[in-house]
Amino acid sequence: MSRVHRRLIPFLCLLFLVNYLDRTNVAMAKLQMLHDVGLTDAAYGLGAGLFFIGYFIFELPSNLILHRVGARPWIARIMITWGICSAAMMLTSSARTFYALRFLLGVAEAGFFPGVVLYLTHWIPAARRARTLSLFFTSIAVSGAIGNPIAGAIMKLDGIGSLHGWQWLFLVEGVPPVALGIAILTANLLPERAADAAWLTPPQQQWLEEELADDAGHERIKHVSELRLAADGRLLLLSLIYFLLVVGVYGFVYFLPTLIKSVTAASDAQVGLWAGVPYVFAVIGMVVIGSHADRCGQRRWHVASCALVGAIGVAAVAESSHPLAIMTWLIVAAVGIFGQLGPFWSIPTRYLRDTAAAGGIAVINCIGNLGGFVAPSIIGWAKDLTGNLTAGLLVAAASLAAASVLVLCVPASADAAASKPGRHQLARQDSNL
Numbered sequence: 001m002s003r004v005h006r007r008l009i010p011f012l013c014l015l016f017l018v019n020y021l022d023r024t025n026v027a028m029a030k031l032q033m034l035h036d037v038g039l040t041d042a043a044y045g046l047g048a049g050l051f052f053i054g055y056f057i058f059e060l061p062s063n064l065i066l067h068r069v070g071a072r073p074w075i076a077r078i079m080i081t082w083g084i085c086s087a088a089m090m091l092t093s094s095a096r097t098f099y100a101l102r103f104l105l106g107v108a109e110a111g112f113f114p115g116v117v118l119y120l121t122h123w124i125p126a127a128r129r130a131r132t133l134s135l136f137f138t139s140i141a142v143s144g145a146i147g148n149p150i151a152g153a154i155m156k157l158d159g160i161g162s163l164h165g166w167q168w169l170f171l172v173e174g175v176p177p178v179a180l181g182i183a184i185l186t187a188n189l190l191p192e193r194a195a196d197a198a199w200l201t202p203p204q205q206q207w208l209e210e211e212l213a214d215d216a217g218h219e220r221i222k223h224v225s226e227l228r229l230a231a232d233g234r235l236l237l238l239s240l241i242y243f244l245l246v247v248g249v250y251g252f253v254y255f256l257p258t259l260i261k262s263v264t265a266a267s268d269a270q271v272g273l274w275a276g277v278p279y280v281f282a283v284i285g286m287v288v289i290g291s292h293a294d295r296c297g298q299r300r301w302h303v304a305s306c307a308l309v310g311a312i313g314v315a316a317v318a319e320s321s322h323p324l325a326i327m328t329w330l331i332v333a334a335v336g337i338f339g340q341l342g343p344f345w346s347i348p349t350r351y352l353r354d355t356a357a358a359g360g361i362a363v364i365n366c367i368g369n370l371g372g373f374v375a376p377s378i379i380g381w382a383k384d385l386t387g388n389l390t391a392g393l394l395v396a397a398a399s400l401a402a403a404s405v406l407v408l409c410v411p412a413s414a415d416a417a418a419s420k421p422g423r424h425q426l427a428r429q430d431s432n433l
Contacts, residue, residue: 004123004208007199009135011189012116015079016139018176019112021147022086022105023051025173027254028151028275029089029166031261031268036164037092045380047098048254049373054106056366056373062111063118063362071119072190075112079181082108087174090167114361117345122193125211126346127294134290134342141286141338144279148257152272165268235360237410238348241303242368244403245344248310248337251375251396256330259389263323277327278334285335290342300412302343304404310336311400318393337400347410371399 026033030044039047066074085105092098116136124132154172155165163171184190191197194208257275260266266274293302313333320326348364379392 001124001128001208003200003204005132005135007197008123008190009132012120012136013139013142015075015180016113016116016136017143017147018079018173018180019082019109020140020143021173022082022177023109024143024253025086025147025151025169026089026102027257028148028155028268028272029169031166031257031271032155032158032164033092033166036166037094037098039095039098041380041383042377043095043098043380045254045376045378045383047095047102048250048376048380050099051102051106051109052369052372054103054108055110055369056106058107058110059114059366059369060362063114066111066115067118070192071115072184072188072192075115075119075190076181076184078109078112078115079177079184082112083174083177083179083181084108085174086177087171089170089174090163110366111362114365117361117365119190122212123208125208125214129294129346131290131294131342133345134286134293137290137338137341137345138283138286140341141279141282141334144253144256144334145276145283148272148275148279149269150272152267152269155268155272234411235348235363237406239364239367241403241406241410242344242364243371244399244406245307245337245340246368246371247375247399248307248314248371248396248403249375250372251379251393251399252310252314252333252337254376255379255389255392259317259326259330262389263321263326274327278330279338281331282334282338285339286342289339293343293346299343299347300407300410303340303347303407306336306340306343307400307404307407308336309333310340311397311404312336314393314400315397318390318397344407375399 026044026048033039034041034044062074062078082105085101085108089101089105092101117133120129120132120136151169151173154169157163157168158165160168188196188198194200194205194212197205200208256278257271260274261268261271264271264274289302289306293299310333313329313331313336316329317326317333320329348361375392375396378395379389382392382395383389385391
């Protein structure tokens with residue numbers, strides 16, 4: 001497993017980091033773009049959210065195609081097309097072009113995240129999955145920690161080549177996914193399964209395949225063996241929970257730089273540096289929370305606790321006015337909001353396998369990501385109406401609090417089954433006795 005982690009997780013983290021940079025760099029671009037293009041906060045919120053409508057429409061078919069053709073060619077295709085669409089965001093000249101380009105970016109990215117989660121189920125046994133997923137999800141927090149300062153630095157290119165700073169931001173950050181997509185196609189960086197990995201010995205390949213077969217063979221969890229998704233209450237519940245969590249995530253992400261700018265006299269570059277601080281703490285929290293969730297096996301309670309902490313943090317930010325108090329509560333909110341991601345995604349991967357995993361993970365993610373449309377739209381509209389972010393942030397806090405309650409309605413067997421040791425672990429315990 002150490003070899004699997006060294007070979008796959010850093011590269012997948014890099015891919016997801018680049019993905020999240022291109023998805024959310026519009027939050028930093030907003031500091032200049034609204035004035036240059038003539039967008040209102042409501043128009044910005046709608047455009048930021050339209051990304052998730054394109055994502056929603058095309059995510060399920062994209063993930064089913066990935067299951068059929070394999071991870072390597074399809075993830076490469078996704079990356080190349082989203083890189084092109086991200087760079088094309090520099091052509092924004094009006095609200096309509098902003099809406100269209102954000103929608104196309106969502107279409108291009110559709111399937112990437114659930115595809116990677118599905119890919120990891122082919123490599124990581126369930127008992128180790130929350131920790132591994134938490135490491136993967138640290139890419140989100142790392143992208144905020146380094147992405148906002150990098151974006152602030154790129155935007156200093158304002159005026160060079162007759163381009164605005166925000167145009168340079170979209171252009172420069174659109175190049176890496178294209179390059180990485182080409183690298184995936186030309187090198188065996190993402191083998192499909194253990195048997196395809198030349199860097200594993202035959203005994204290691206056999207051991208990993210047997211561990212994963214043990215997961216599929218456990219009868220303590222009733223697997224969804226067919227895509228009867230509309231009738232499966234667990235998937236509908238998990239989709240609703242993820243929707244509420246995502247409202248909190250993107251309510252935080254898309255308005256963090258704006259919030260910091262509103263309470264300080266900082267330049268755009270300085271705002272980028274300050275906006276990275278909460279994400280640094282989020283990275284640490286995600287690793288600790290994910291490891292603890294695997295160790296004690298209580299995924300639901302970890303998700304519930306993190307969502308509640310995030311709700312308290314966001315609500316406190318909404319009611320604070322002093323910059324130091326706001327930064328403190330932003331750190332609390334970031335740890336809670338992002339800490340739940342690894343434990344949450346370890347739950348549905350226990351219920352789903354094969355084609356049902358490809359479809360089920362995509363369904364949860366695409367329905368949940370509609371929260372990414374709702375959050376910026378509501379917060380942007382509320383800011384235009386009231387002149388501040390308070391009302392919109394309170395909506396995001398309420399959404400996180402509701403998710404904290406609902407996740408405890410998920411059957412407790414999800415925790416018990418996820419923590420059940422595999423056959424080889426039991427054999428080692430017997431030999432020790």
